[in-house]
Amino acid sequence: MAAKSTAIIQMHHVDKHYGELHVLQDINLDVQKGEVVVLIGPSGSGKSTLCRTINRLETIDSGEILFEGKPLPQEGKELAAYRAEIGMVFQSFNLFAHKTILDNVTLGPREVLGTPKEEAEKEAMDLLARVGVAEQAHKVPAQLSGGQQQRVAIARSLAMHPKAMLFDEPTSALDPEMINEVLEVMVGLAKEGMTMVVVTHEMNFARRVSNRVVFMADGQIMEEGAPDEFFDHPKTERAKDFLDSIRGH
Amino acid sequence: MSAHTTSMRDALYEAPGPKTRRRTVIGTVVSLVLLAVAIFFIIRQFYITDQFNERYWSFLLEWSTWRFLLEGLWGTIQVAIMSGIISMALGLLLMLGRIGQNKIVSGICHVLTDLFRSLPSLLLIYFFFLVIPKYGIRMPSFWMLTIPISLAASGVLAEVFRAGVNAVPKGQTEAAMSIGLTHGKIVRKIILPQALRIVIPSLVSQLVVVVKDTTVAYVVSFPDLMQNTRVLISNYDALVSMYFVVAIIYILINYAINQLSIYLAHRSGNKIVTRTSENPV
Numbered sequence: 135m136a137a138k139s140t141a142i143i144q145m146h147h148v149d150k151h152y153g154e155l156h157v158l159q160d161i162n163l164d165v166q167k168g169e170v171v172v173l174i175g176p177s178g179s180g181k182s183t184l185c186r187t188i189n190r191l192e193t194i195d196s197g198e199i200l201f202e203g204k205p206l207p208q209e210g211k212e213l214a215a216y217r218a219e220i221g222m223v224f225q226s227f228n229l230f231a232h233k234t235i236l237d238n239v240t241l242g243p244r245e246v247l248g249t250p251k252e253e254a255e256k257e258a259m260d261l262l263a264r265v266g267v268a269e270q271a272h273k274v275p276a277q278l279s280g281g282q283q284q285r286v287a288i289a290r291s292l293a294m295h296p297k298a299m300l301f302d303e304p305t306s307a308l309d310p311e312m313i314n315e316v317l318e319v320m321v322g323l324a325k326e327g328m329t330m331v332v333v334t335h336e337m338n339f340a341r342r343v344s345n346r347v348v349f350m351a352d353g354q355i356m357e358e359g360a361p362d363e364f365f366d367h368p369k370t371e372r373a374k375d376f377l378d379s380i381r382g383h
Numbered sequence: 384m385s386a387h388t389t390s391m392r393d394a395l396y397e398a399p400g401p402k403t404r405r406r407t408v409i410g411t412v413v414s415l416v417l418l419a420v421a422i423f424f425i426i427r428q429f430y431i432t433d434q435f436n437e438r439y440w441s442f443l444l445e446w447s448t449w450r451f452l453l454e455g456l457w458g459t460i461q462v463a464i465m466s467g468i469i470s471m472a473l474g475l476l477l478m479l480g481r482i483g484q485n486k487i488v489s490g491i492c493h494v495l496t497d498l499f500r501s502l503p504s505l506l507l508i509y510f511f512f513l514v515i516p517k518y519g520i521r522m523p524s525f526w527m528l529t530i531p532i533s534l535a536a537s538g539v540l541a542e543v544f545r546a547g548v549n550a551v552p553k554g555q556t557e558a559a560m561s562i563g564l565t566h567g568k569i570v571r572k573i574i575l576p577q578a579l580r581i582v583i584p585s586l587v588s589q590l591v592v593v594v595k596d597t598t599v600a601y602v603v604s605f606p607d608l609m610q611n612t613r614v615l616i617s618n619y620d621a622l623v624s625m626y627f628v629v630a631i632i633y634i635l636i637n638y639a640i641n642q643l644s645i646y647l648a649h650r651s652g653n654k655i656v657t658r659t660s661e662n663p664v
Contacts, residue, residue: 191557211565218563228554232577242562245572287558294562 142167142298142329143188148197150183157183158194159353165298168327172340172361175350176376181333184350185302188331189220202297218246221291221299225306227283229275235262235286236271242294254293261289265319281312288319298329305336337380341365349373429623439624448615455611456632462529462597462607467590469533474540481541482548484566492541499538504596507531512603524605532596536589543585547578587644591637598633608632 143165150158157180165171173181186192187199190206190213199206201220207213229238239258243249249257262268265285267278275283284304291299301320305313317339324330324343334340340347341361348358351372357364368374399407429435442448480492499507508531515522522530551574559569600607612629616622 189561191560214560214563214565216563217561220561222558222561224554224558224561226554228552228558230555230558230573232580241572242564245568246563290558290562 140166142202143331144200144203145184145187146198146200148184148187148199149195150187150192151195155353157353158187161197161355163348163355163358165329165331166345167329169346170324170328170330170332170344171346171348172344173331173333173348173350174335174337174340174376175356179350180353181348181350182302185300185331185333188300189217189222191222214246218242218294219297221288221294221296223284223287223291223299223301223304225303227275227280227287227307229283229286229290231275234272234274235267235278238275238286239290239293242290246294258289258293261292262286265289266315279312280308281315284308284312284316285319288316288323292323296328298331299323301330301332301334303333303335305334335380337365349376351376434623439619439621442615442619442621443624443628451611451615452608452629452632455606455608458600458605458607458611459594459597459609459636462525462532462600462605463590463594465529466532466536466593466597469529470536470540470589470593471586473533473537475544477537477541478544478548479570482545496538496541499534500542501538502535504532504535505599505602507535508599508602524600524603527603528597528600528605528607532593535596536593539592540586540589543582543589544578546585547582548574550581551577584644584648587640587647590640594633594636594640 141164143163145161145163148158148161149156159180161184163171163184173185175181183192187194188201201216207216229235230241233241236255236258239261240249240251240254243254243257244251259268259271262271265288267282267285267289270278270282270286275286278286288304304320305316308316313336317336320330320332320339321343332339332344344361346358347361347364349356349364349368349370349372356370356372357368359369364373365377368377477492477496480488481496483489508528511522511527511531515527555573555577556569559573564572597607598609601610601613604610608629612625616625619625
């Protein structure tokens with residue numbers, strides 16, 4: 135797969151094993167700047183693992199991953215600096231439990247970017263207002279609902295001015311009535327041109343917002359394509375079965 | 384994690400039904416009767432052996448007795464607090480070294496932790512009392528007692544700290560990595576503050592062990608509560624009454640420490656875990 139000059143994330147022949155299990159098999163994937171790529175597939179298909187290899191929360195056995203044309207740093211300060219450029223939103227929010235909402239958002243800018251306290255707090259409050267949780271700024275995470283916590287987690291990532299954002303099943307741990315408030319924030323980001331890789335089960339979101347859907351099963355990319363094309367005319371049997379199973383009857 | 388909403392008892396047993404309630408009542412009555420019988424026999428035995436004789440108790444009405452005991456208590460408190468501080472600092476260092484990325488440091492800290500944890504504190508005290516002076520190192524009895532007690536406790540505390548670090552969810556580290564914090568900052572800003580809050584109750588409970596360890600002070604002739612008690616016993620030939628009094632003092636000290644740990648557990652637990660009722664998930 136030829137590297138296009140605009141591809142911000144490139145994965146070439148990426149393989150990974152967990153012991154006997156071949157969780158990523160010869161993965162080739164390019165993500166263009168400003169593109170929203172949705173990864174879907176049955177549980178255990180490797181989509182979360184793939185997402186996590188992009189900021190090296192998971193290491194790979196072979197192949198290469200490039201960000202802005204450069205291979206990912208392996209360790210130390212360089213790796214930390216690289217991760218600071220990539221936002222990540224987790225299924226279980228992972229807000230820092232001992233810090234207030236405001237401190238959760240300002241920690242990265244202050245410790246990593248060296249932003250002065252006042253400036254960091256001002257920007258954090260703007261971000262919290264944008265995701266609709268400004269009134270909660272001085273509470274601790276456990277006092278917020280899941281949907282609120284996830285929106286704070288998005289604000290925490292945005293505070294680092296990321297070049298791309300990874301979403302690892304951001305709505306899977308939420309009660310149904312809170313899913314939309316998080317998806318709305320993500321839709322907003324997509325519209326502003328944020329480069330996003332999203333692992334999700336929200337098919338409406340995938341169809342409405344993504345530029346491309348990547349379907350994975352058994353550690354392989356089975357097929358990928360524009361959302362309408364994929365949802366209406368899946369090419370592989372696995373994808374058809376998967377879509378049938380989640381659509382119900 | 385919600386120890387403050389469900390007590391340990393709630394977690395272990397389901398709500399009792401009618402049969403269980405009846406059995407509980409019978410069990411309670413039977414054990415109260417047995418307890419009363421036991422107390423009766425103890426008192427009777429005391430009476431027969433003349434332990435209530437005035438000469439075993441009257442010296443407890445004198446201020447000089449209590450002043451001597453309080454001096455001992457002060458010695459105990461000094462050793463306990465100093466050992467508490469040293470063992471916490473040392474335990475923290477051993478734990479940090481052990482979980483660190485340097486293999487050699489980690490190995491050394493692992494061995495030291497296990498060594499201090501497995502050696503009886505009395506053996507360590509003999510080492511400092513009998514062996515070290517042979518190499519020309521002289522130290523006051525306070526340190527011959529405090530250092531070994533600190534070493535013994537630091538091994539246990541290192542493991543307590545490590546349990547705390549392991550109890551911090553992995554997601555906290557991953558989130559910290561994802562915003563670009565370096566390893567050192569993740570440990571200092573994210574993991575340690577949470578780990579410490581988790582282990583505060585265990586740390587304070589460990590202080591109880593330290594207080595009990597100080598009672599071997601007689602080996603190095605350090606005047607702690609126990610040593611001064613022994614002096615009073617030989618002066619007044621009042622073994623049972625003195626042990627009785629000093630046991631109550633130790634129980635009170637350790638009860639106070641335990642209350643402190645319960646209070647701290649509640650305070651730190653509430654801060655992190657509680658979801659307020661106005662704002663449920």
